[in-house]
Amino acid sequence: xxxxVALAPSLRRAGGxxxxxxxxxxxxxxxxxxxxxxxxxGGLMGFAAxxxxxxxxxxxxxxxxxxxxxxxxxxxxxxxxxxLAGSAARMGVARRDARLATLRxxxxxxxxxxALTLVETCAQGLVGAVVGVxxxxxxxxxxxxxxxxxxxxxVGELWVGPLGVVLAVVAVPLLAAVSGAVSLRRVxxxxxxxxxxxxxxxLRVVRVVVLAVALVGFAVVTAFGGRLAAALxxxxxxxxxxxxxxxxxxxxxxxxxxxxxQARRARTPVRLLAARRLADDPRGAWxxxxxxxxxxxxxxxxxxxPTFTSGGGDDPLVDVxxxxxxTGAMLTLVIAFVLAAVSAGIAQASTVLDRRREYAxxxxxxxxxxxxxxxxxxxxxxxxxxxxxxxxLVAVVMLMPLFKTAAFADLRGPLLLVGCLVGGCLLxxxxxxxxxxxxxxxxxxxxxxxx
Amino acid sequence: xxxxxxxxxxxxxxxxxGPARLxxxxxxxxxxxxxxxxxxxxxxxDGESLAVMGPSGSGKSTLLHCLxxxxxxxxxxxxxxxxxxxxxxxxxxxxxxRTSYGFVFQNGQLLPELPAVENVALPAMLQGTSRRxxxxxAVRWLAAFGLAGLEGRRPGELSGGQAQRVAVARAxxxxxxxxxxxxxxxxxxxxxxxxxxxxxxxxxxxxxACLVVVTHDPQVAAWCGRRIEVRDGxxxxxxxxx
Numbered sequence: 001x002x003x004x005v006a007l008a009p010s011l012r013r014a015g016g017x018x019x020x021x022x023x024x025x026x027x028x029x030x031x032x033x034x035x036x037x038x039x040x041x042g043g044l045m046g047f048a049a050x051x052x053x054x055x056x057x058x059x060x061x062x063x064x065x066x067x068x069x070x071x072x073x074x075x076x077x078x079x080x081x082x083x084l085a086g087s088a089a090r091m092g093v094a095r096r097d098a099r100l101a102t103l104r105x106x107x108x109x110x111x112x113x114x115a116l117t118l119v120e121t122c123a124q125g126l127v128g129a130v131v132g133v134x135x136x137x138x139x140x141x142x143x144x145x146x147x148x149x150x151x152x153x154x155v156g157e158l159w160v161g162p163l164g165v166v167l168a169v170v171a172v173p174l175l176a177a178v179s180g181a182v183s184l185r186r187v188x189x190x191x192x193x194x195x196x197x198x199x200x201x202x203l204r205v206v207r208v209v210v211l212a213v214a215l216v217g218f219a220v221v222t223a224f225g226g227r228l229a230a231a232l233x234x235x236x237x238x239x240x241x242x243x244x245x246x247x248x249x250x251x252x253x254x255x256x257x258x259x260x261x262q263a264r265r266a267r268t269p270v271r272l273l274a275a276r277r278l279a280d281d282p283r284g285a286w287x288x289x290x291x292x293x294x295x296x297x298x299x300x301x302x303x304x305x306p307t308f309t310s311g312g313g314d315d316p317l318v319d320v321x322x323x324x325x326x327t328g329a330m331l332t333l334v335i336a337f338v339l340a341a342v343s344a345g346i347a348q349a350s351t352v353l354d355r356r357r358e359y360a361x362x363x364x365x366x367x368x369x370x371x372x373x374x375x376x377x378x379x380x381x382x383x384x385x386x387x388x389x390x391x392x393l394v395a396v397v398m399l400m401p402l403f404k405t406a407a408f409a410d411l412r413g414p415l416l417l418v419g420c421l422v423g424g425c426l427l428x429x430x431x432x433x434x435x436x437x438x439x440x441x442x443x444x445x446x447x448x449x450x451x
Numbered sequence: 452x453x454x455x456x457x458x459x460x461x462x463x464x465x466x467x468x469g470p471a472r473l474x475x476x477x478x479x480x481x482x483x484x485x486x487x488x489x490x491x492x493x494x495x496x497d498g499e500s501l502a503v504m505g506p507s508g509s510g511k512s513t514l515l516h517c518l519x520x521x522x523x524x525x526x527x528x529x530x531x532x533x534x535x536x537x538x539x540x541x542x543x544x545x546x547x548x549r550t551s552y553g554f555v556f557q558n559g560q561l562l563p564e565l566p567a568v569e570n571v572a573l574p575a576m577l578q579g580t581s582r583r584x585x586x587x588x589a590v591r592w593l594a595a596f597g598l599a600g601l602e603g604r605r606p607g608e609l610s611g612g613q614a615q616r617v618a619v620a621r622a623x624x625x626x627x628x629x630x631x632x633x634x635x636x637x638x639x640x641x642x643x644x645x646x647x648x649x650x651x652x653x654x655x656x657x658x659x660a661c662l663v664v665v666t667h668d669p670q671v672a673a674w675c676g677r678r679i680e681v682r683d684g685x686x687x688x689x690x691x692x693x
Contacts, residue, residue, distance in 0.1 A: 269576045272569065273562070280564035361560050364521050366549025367577065368542075 029088030030128020035135035089179030125176030256282035274378035296388035300395025345431035477527035487513035489684035500662035502672035505681035520544040553622030555632040568602035612643030
């Protein structure tokens with residue numbers, strides 16, 4: 001084995017408590033994303049199996065529609081799932097930067113530095129995937145209680161099979177390795193790359209153009225393509241995925257703009273610090289609130305659902321479909337919110353550890369802990385409210401051509417939307433508060449030398 | 452709040468006799484089995500500058516932290532203008548550090564996401580000064596320290612010497628009673644180190660503050676009016692720098 005790569009276990013142990021905390025957080029994030037991905041894929045496979053071999057009228061008549069809806073849910077959740085896994089991979093890297101840059105200065109090659117990181121990140125991904133599979137198996141009885149198609153799924157129907165498990169155990173470490181390698185670019189390019197922080201380059205306007213094209217495309221196709229409904233489903237799903245992907249591209253750009261704007265107008269230290277941090281690292285902020293942004297997108301779509309489902313009439317099949325649409329949407333939303341909350345909690349804990357020296361010195365100089373807490377809270381809360389609301393608005397705009405103004409004829413829609421957003425925001429806020437004790441413990445550690 | 456009127460380039464000699472602004476008696480502090488301070492007495496008169504010297508592990512940084520209310524001594528007293536500091540709780544000591552003290556650390560003390568002007572303005576804002584006034588004040592301090600035109604640069608875009616001058620401006624912007632500097636030139640070359648010490652001592656004196664500098668470098672200590680030598684947690688030597 002290469003001498004530098006052989007150092008991996010020693011370097012990990014040398015990291016002390018920080019390394020143990022970040023490793024635990026990374027493994028948790030990988031585990032949650034693995035468990036939920038397998039759950040969603042299991043549901044999709046369950047619907048597909050029923051559609052292929054229908055046993056009831058609902059499965060025979062509407063089986064393929066359910067499969068398409070399950071695909072939609074998967075598309076809605078794939079970005080937050082990937083974001084969470086990506087955050088997990090990046091988290092350890094931030095703390096490893098200094099050590100790895102030192103290795104570069106000592107003469108380690110870029111390939112050796114990358115290999116060292118991949119060994120650590122892959123191992124975390126592997127452990128997370130295994131824990132995630134166990135979590136998925138534990139959740140199966142719970143998913144089997146959820147009513148769909150006039151009954152419930154059996155555990156066997158939601159089981160992804162040995163192949164699915166093997167794929168997850170292989171794919172998650174690979175994904176972790178790719179994310180980790182991308183995050184290491186700065187170290188690889190220059191050993192001094194992480195030693196100095198400068199004004200970050202702006203994110204390009206082209207991201208807005210991508211989102212605009214996806215939005216307009218979706219609206220045009222839904223408005224004028226009614227007669228080709230069956231053929232258009234795939235196109236619509238494609239545009240939905242593009243809109244979603246574009247939202248992930250535009251999110252950091254908008255947050256950067258928001259941060260700079262707020263920093264100019266800030267009148268208090270808390271507002272100024274929170275705004276500067278947002279402007280400094282909009283991608284990092286997006287990793288925290290992006291999941292909720294995408295959940296907001298789901299909630300926006302959900303807002304028009306009561307109108308869609310109110311026309312059941314006497315057809316029992318339509319009644320079942322309507323009930324399942326609400327159940328499926330709520331399930332998707334709950335999973336998205338949970339992902340967002342886990343993402344936010346883990347990212348905040350990681351931020352506290354990454355900024356421990358800044359926090360500690362600011363505290364020594366008399367900065368009250370309450371102010372540090374307020375900044376930490378505001379860092380999440382400000383972007384979160386805007387991102388969740390903005391994403392919901394985007395979803396409503398995209399779906400408006402489909403449902404016209406009738407979408408808001410029924411007040412249940414907007415109420416559900418507001419309720420979901422408030423609930424989601426509170427959940428994420430609660431998750432970020434879990435890093436509060438960590439901040440206290442970081443500040444309690446002596447940063448002074450016994451000199 | 453005002454900005455300093457700086458001039459001159461030589462080490463200064465001060466140490467006006469008078470009532471102690473900062474006074475410590477019989478300080479004892481242990482870290483586990485290690486005795487960092489074993490009964491230290493220190494007095495600092497108005498406008499006086501003091502260098503605390505000693506080898507690694509001698510207890511000099513612990514002394515600074517006890518004087519500054521960062522650490523609480525296990526025995527002994529610390530008083531600022533006659534007011535006991537060692538009996539204050541954490542919240543009160545935090546307030547004291549924010550309002551009455553300024554700090555200059557070796558490096559890494561500037562907030563990396565804030566431009567220079569906001570790093571300097573922040574302590575004033577924390578004391579309730581409006582952002583506009585705090586910014587105006589910070590701009591004047593930076594100009595007085597030869598940093599005009601660099602207000603918008605972030606710490607990563609400044610040289611080590613420039614960043615340390617920003618740190619000195621930040622420590623003084625609130626016109627504290629005492630400025631504590633822990634190895635303030637430790638990360639700088641000799642030229643930049645001398646420049647930072649010149650600004651630190653002159654600006655501290657110009658706002659009427661006391662200065663406590665922890666250093667192992669005799670050339671840095673020469674900028675202070677008085678110096679003490681700490682070994683094994685005790686003051687073993689004390690002399691004027693003149």
